[in-house]
Amino acid sequence: MCRGACCTSIAGAETMRRNRAPDARGRGIEFIPDALVVHLDDGRSLTVPLEWFPLLRDTPPDTRNRWELVGRGLGIHWPDLDEDLSVAGLLGLPD
DSSP: OOOSHHHHHHHHHHHHHHHSOOOOOEEEEEEETTEEEEEETTSOEEEEEGGGOHHHHHSOHHHHTOOEEEGGGTEEEETTTTEEEEHHHHTTSOO
């Protein structure tokens, strides 16, 4: 077991990596019954209940489907609703 500066540097780098927001970016979304599905550019998909977002849940589908990616996929914006969601926030991480 290393007890020198190398371990401190490695531990510090690991702590910094854990404490920063991921570089997860959205590439598209879809709505399924009762849920929002965010497709990430790394191939993962994140499904979250619409109950978490009453404005989106209660909006007619044609308005809800008018969205755009912002910040190169770091967030999703609904211009007609002035509603924004961050991908990091959906993942439960700091923005």
